[in-house]
Amino acid sequence: MHINQVKTRFAPSPTGVLHLGGARTALLNYLFAKQSNGKFYVRIEDTDKERSSTQNSQSIIESLQWLELTWDEEIVFQSHNAKKHINIAKHLIDAGHAYYCFKQQEENTNGSFQSDKIINPWRDALVHQFPKDKKPTIRLKVPLHGKITLDDLVQGPITIENRHLEDVVLVKSNGDPTYMLSVVCDDHDMNISHIIRGDDHISNTFLQLHIYQAMKWDIPKMAHIPLIHNPDGTKLSKRKGAIDIQEYKNAGYLPLALCNYIAKLGCGFQDREIMSIEEMIQLFRIENINKAAARIDFDKLKYVNACHIKRYPKDKLVHLILEHIDNEMVITHNTEERIHNCYDAVVKRAVLLTDLVQTTKMYLPEFTPMYSDMAKTLLEKSNITLLENATFQLKHIKDFYKPNIENTIKCLAKEHNVKLVSIAMPIRACLTGITQSPCIFEMMQIIGKLDTIKRLEQGIAYARKT
Known part of the structure; x- marks a missing residue:
């Protein structure tokens, strides 16, 4: 057998779900294959019948699909070749x-x-x-x-x-x-040209080389990459610290952001920090992979995710927001329009998709504030008369736009000889149910006069009860 075309494979064991280390191995195989106009295969290595499960296999496949690491041809199940x-x-x-x-x-x-x-x-x-x-x-x-x-x-x-x-x-x-036997046989049958996997496989590789030599088979080129470690330097493994990729999805990470971050773990990309998948394919070099293990930095991961949220196509991000909101509240014909209106205000603050969804919900007509403990305390201690006066003034603004709204509240604060925050904070609690949010003057313009007054009156009613 003579290998011409680059062919890589990701060959996970379904004894567990896909975690960060496995996802990086899959990604690097994908990048190398696509860079060389080659093929990227997925093979489920289910020889360990006692510990393997169909559920884990399906979870791995779904995680790869979410990461958008599209494989060529059908998935191979190792047990079928026994x-x-x-x-x-x-x-x-x-x-x-x-x-x-x-x-x-x-x-x-x-x-x-x-x-x-x-x-x-x-x-x-x-x-x-x-x-x-x-x-x-x-x-x-x-x-x-x-x-x-x-x-x-x-x-x-x-x-x-x-x-x-x-x-x-x-x-x-x-x-x-x-x-030990099956991996060599399948790699040969699939004409795999390059094997990129974790350096914990090195001890196996020497024995596999003996099988290749005994069979007089061409030996694929090998690249054993260092493992990912936890922030404390301990090994990231299925038993410790290796979070299921689906948990990153549920936490609000974008698949491209996660790929961007793990691609750079222990690997240079010409000092590029934020990359598209096309840029990763173009810039990836096996020789730029470090020998030393890389430590995961969750703060850096969040930073990369925030950057990708800001770069994400608006229509696609609005669609993602709608998908998440649809699971939590009834959607009306005005919902998508309201999301588009608040988009710029919420995207610039978002770190995770879950943050984006929660903040976006505050702008929707279907939103009913649920007061946090801090918001409750704030409303209970607020000057109700001042809050009622603010509501009255806002009702009578003819053109309900941010400059007019902001000027009205500032004038009210000056008239009562109080700091702006003394009025703005209770208003924020009424509008959002929390004590931190995007600019309330811009929020009031977006949600409109009717929803603004409605939420203020609900907050005043709560404050009066206490």
């Missing part, structure tokens, strides 16, 4: 590169290093020595002497002596092929 993998194992036995093992335990189906290889007594056993009452595993027959080198595109050349490599299990005693 018969092929077993046939390869038998071929390895016939060629003297694997053997039947009748040990009681099936230890180490993944690669591990040893100080010195313990020779398995079944390595060179003859058929007549096989016990008839036991089912064997099939193990790779790693050479006892010599060295093997991984020429890694990120880590550089890494050499290990074969005596440190165990004869790993290729097929379990129940007849199921292991990941």
